[in-house]
Amino acid sequence: MPYTYEYPRPALTVDCIIFGWDGTRELKVLLIQRGNEPYKGQWAFPGGFVDMDEDLETAALRELEEETGMKDVFIEQLFTFGAPNRDPRGRVVSVAYFALVNLNEHKIAAADDADDAQWFAVKELPDLAFDHKKIMAAATARLRGKLRYQPIGFELLPENFTLSELQSLYETILGVTDINKRNFRTRIIKMNVLNEVGMQENVAHRPAKLYAFDKEKYEKLVAEREGDLLRRGMDFEV
Amino acid sequence: MPYTYEYPRPALTVDCIIFGWDGTRELKVLLIQRGNEPYKGQWAFPGGFVDMDEDLETAALRELEEETGMKDVFIEQLFTFGAPNRDPRGRVVSVAYFALVNLNEHKIAAADDADDAQWFAVKELPDLAFDHKKIMAAATARLRGKLRYQPIGFELLPENFTLSELQSLYETILGVTDINKRNFRTRIIKMNVLNEVGMQENVAHRPAKLYAFDKEKYEKLVAEREGDLLRRGMDFEV
DNA sequence: TCAAAAGTGTTATCATTACACCCATGG
């Protein structure tokens, strides 16, 4: 049953770039192995065609679940890719979505159009289908950008975490190894968005305090800072 | 000459949200009066359908010029709007673009599908077609967000400007009136991205120094600060 | 008692805030 239009139309797809963290010093990203042409057998971001009556975000979540089994993810729109030749099947415009998850709390299982779904270390990605290498670059840039002014570490970490884990995450995403421990802790604690929630147990060294991110406190502070920004005028970096 | 596809496809459009500044204490935005149904006669952002062989950004610039005569604008992608019922003609997904211009250096002239093109004060917008009110909200949020960490004032101002003009612009965009003059100036000057380029003439008060934004200096500093950020670890706002 | 990692004290320096004051011009 064909669909006919007066003017030609691009096809519309969504793609999901899901970053994951599992406590090792490695940032990962979720890929599926394509089960169909084009690029059959190659790795790509989960995604697919948008249905006519569904929201873009809904389409992204649906495709993500269909292809990887992953549910309950907060995604945000990243960018729309529409270069005329990005897909060999013809003009395909893709709206990319972006999420950060704790890998242990979001189990995956390949299904459907995908032969397989797997986490890959961001530093050791395989060749990607379509223009997904470019999409990956945009996602990485967004990740670092967000790190600058939003508390995204807490989305990647488990609910309770130590300051060393948090620092390790920051170091990994930023690609450095020598953030000053003293100052990192002072700054984080002074922000006043963490609650102490207990202690590590059964570790072969002094047990670390466990913290949890306090979203309410954070949002209250953001609201207050809004006022500060207004009073100051601006703050642009450098 | 109809076009036929195996599965239904949304139509794809672009919209341009162009903010302008003319030296008064008013931020403006560029609208066109629609010449065709739907919403004929109502005001909307310039925009239209994407051609099959053109880039999204190219489409946005083409529509902008066709409908308003405006050329040589730096646009950036804002967001893609795709709610199923945002357009009465059926499923239409729109990629919105965003720009800041100095109003006096970018003259407009209505043409084509538009009956008219005009600058409107952001504070006194007419009813907008489609979901353009929502798009406007997203654009305003982006504008304030950028103000936080990027020197966007200089895109809106003429090449040479006084610090009072700059402050007035910041106050307008942020919607406040009482940024401390002394501190605003100290901060701006310390950033070291402005060059003194002369003096006001023929004003009925002490003539102000004129400044120009030094993009090279700015980019050098951004690159350096990149390193700082890495050393510090993070910086998220509160 | 040792290794490993957690966690703290302190100081010099720099940025920010808040307030009050002086300056140069055209009319």
Next chain:
DNA sequence: CCATGGGTGTAATGATAACACTTTTGA
């Protein structure tokens, strides 16, 4: 000589950076 903006001095406070040190655990 005055109204109108333009422009500056400064002191108290708070944030940041740099470095070295102490503490607590399991093995």
